[in-house]
Amino acid sequence: MEWRWDWTWEILPRFIDATGKTLMAAGGGYAIAVVLGLVLVLAQRTPYRIVTMCVREVVEFIRSTPLLLQVFFVFYVGPQFGINLSPWTSGLIAIGVHYAAYLSEVYRGGIESVPKGQWEAAKAINMPVTQTYRRIIIPQALPPAISGMGNYLVGIFKDTPMLSVIGVAELMHTANAVGALNYRYLEPYTMVGVIFLAISLPTAFLITQFEKWVRRKMGMK
Amino acid sequence: MPYFEFLETYGGRFLEGSLITVVQFVLATIVSVVVALSFGLMRMSSNLAVKSFATVYIEIFRGTSLLVQLFWIFFVLPLFGITLDKFTAGFIAVGMNMGAYGAELVRGAILAVPKGQWEAAKAINMTPAQRMRRIILPQAFVIMLPPWGNLVIEIMKGTALVALISVTDLMFEARQINISTFLSVQTFGTALIIYYVFARFLITPFMRFFERSMARKIGRA
Numbered sequence: 001m002e003w004r005w006d007w008t009w010e011i012l013p014r015f016i017d018a019t020g021k022t023l024m025a026a027g028g029g030y031a032i033a034v035v036l037g038l039v040l041v042l043a044q045r046t047p048y049r050i051v052t053m054c055v056r057e058v059v060e061f062i063r064s065t066p067l068l069l070q071v072f073f074v075f076y077v078g079p080q081f082g083i084n085l086s087p088w089t090s091g092l093i094a095i096g097v098h099y100a101a102y103l104s105e106v107y108r109g110g111i112e113s114v115p116k117g118q119w120e121a122a123k124a125i126n127m128p129v130t131q132t133y134r135r136i137i138i139p140q141a142l143p144p145a146i147s148g149m150g151n152y153l154v155g156i157f158k159d160t161p162m163l164s165v166i167g168v169a170e171l172m173h174t175a176n177a178v179g180a181l182n183y184r185y186l187e188p189y190t191m192v193g194v195i196f197l198a199i200s201l202p203t204a205f206l207i208t209q210f211e212k213w214v215r216r217k218m219g220m221k
Numbered sequence: 222m223p224y225f226e227f228l229e230t231y232g233g234r235f236l237e238g239s240l241i242t243v244v245q246f247v248l249a250t251i252v253s254v255v256v257a258l259s260f261g262l263m264r265m266s267s268n269l270a271v272k273s274f275a276t277v278y279i280e281i282f283r284g285t286s287l288l289v290q291l292f293w294i295f296f297v298l299p300l301f302g303i304t305l306d307k308f309t310a311g312f313i314a315v316g317m318n319m320g321a322y323g324a325e326l327v328r329g330a331i332l333a334v335p336k337g338q339w340e341a342a343k344a345i346n347m348t349p350a351q352r353m354r355r356i357i358l359p360q361a362f363v364i365m366l367p368p369w370g371n372l373v374i375e376i377m378k379g380t381a382l383v384a385l386i387s388v389t390d391l392m393f394e395a396r397q398i399n400i401s402t403f404l405s406v407q408t409f410g411t412a413l414i415i416y417y418v419f420a421r422f423l424i425t426p427f428m429r430f431f432e433r434s435m436a437r438k439i440g441r442a
Contacts, residue, residue, distance in 0.1 A: 064374055064420035065413050066381030069392055073413060076405035161288040165385065172288060185296040193293060196285040204284075 008187050011178050015191055018174035019199075025091060025170055026157040032096025033156065034149075037103030041111065042133075044104070062101035068162050070094045075166045091163035099156050103149065110145030111137060143214050150207030154200050161192075171195060227407050231398050238394030239415055245312050245380040245390055252316025253323050253376060260320065261327025262353075275324070282321035287379055290314050295386045311383030311390075319376045326372065330365035331357060363435050370428035374420050381416070391415060 161172035175188035263275035384392035
């Protein structure tokens with residue numbers, strides 16, 4: 001089968017439009033994940049053992065079940081209780097919650113990498129816990145967490161095609177639609193692959209550079 | 222419908238689906254181990270052609286989505302004369318994708334074997350192949366097992382995507398049951414729990430056990 005360039009150019013605008021939607025889905029999902037992940041990690045550090053254990057198990061549950069199934073769960077469970085969520089809303093919730101569980105692990109690693117003496121010193125100068133987090137712990141926990149956070153930013157971007165199954169009109173959905181309409185799959189699927197590569201490779205590179213820059217700024221090796 | 226009755230009616234189908242998921246998971250794991258080992262080693266080759274081939278493979282598979290790769294292998298490869306049935310395409314795609322991630326783990330682990338070991342093997346006149354097989358790989362194997370524990374869970378989750386090319390796995394059965402009953406909470410909930418039990422109470426303990434017994438075998442318990 002031959003690659004048809006004329007047709008490629010013809011369908012390209014639709015793919016550019018869909019790329020924008022994919023980026024929106026990834027960005028929206030990531031925003032949810034960044035915030036919720038922080039909540040999840042802080043909830044695991046409360047002095048109440050029962051809360052800590054429950055949250056820990058919830059995180060494990062989310063991390064060890066397929067995102068695709070979670071997407072379906074969020075999308076179809078609402079209507080059973082009379083709550084109708086649009087594909088976009090349920091897609092963002094599912095992907096955001098899924099990655100929040102991953103990000104909470106990244107944050108945890110970062111927080112645990114801060115030496116114990118920093119906590120003790122903050123306590124010694126009578127700093128309240130919230131201030132200790134904000135001014136001492138989080139700034140130091142961030143640089144080691146950047147590469148993990150960056151990996152999951154790329155990861156969330158690569159997982160957005162799963163939202164196509166509930167009808168979010170992102171890249172994969174567009175490729176399926178264009179392919180089915182014309183009964184040609186070579187160009188649409190290949191283009192999706194190339195677009196993903198063209199975005200995720202430079203992003204991964206930029207994240208590495210950013211991490212180096214932050215480390216230098218903070219005076220870490 | 223009470224949950225018990227629901228299980229009585231559809232339990233068999235969940236079981237059949239789970240069985241396919243297990244088979245897909247095992248086959249995908251085998252493929253990814255083979256891919257990871259060969260590309261991980263090729264990535265470290267001194268031959269520039271071999272090395273760049275491995276790098277390109279790894280970057281392509283890590284830079285695009287599993288779903289895109291799966292659809293590409295299933296819908297586009299036949300156009301080039303390579304037709305795989307859906308079952309084979311499923312585990313091959315998952316295995317090749319996860320193998321690319323595994324290749325980086327293999328490379329990292331080999332580099333993490335202390336330099337003295339390489340030098341000592343050379344000093345007693347071992348050939349490079351012997352050195353790799355008898356000295357470096359066994360130690361690298363123990364080093365990379367913990368991260369493989371996570372990757373194996375990802376492989377299991379990845380197999381859920383094969384439902385989208387109509388392999389009748391757990392995810393596929395759940396979707397079918399949901400379409401015919403509209404009992405989304407029960408259907409997707411049950412499937413989520415099966416995946417969770419599988420990951421958390423079968424795969425993870427097995428990997429831990431494997432890690433420990435391997436560490437003991439090379440005298441690092």
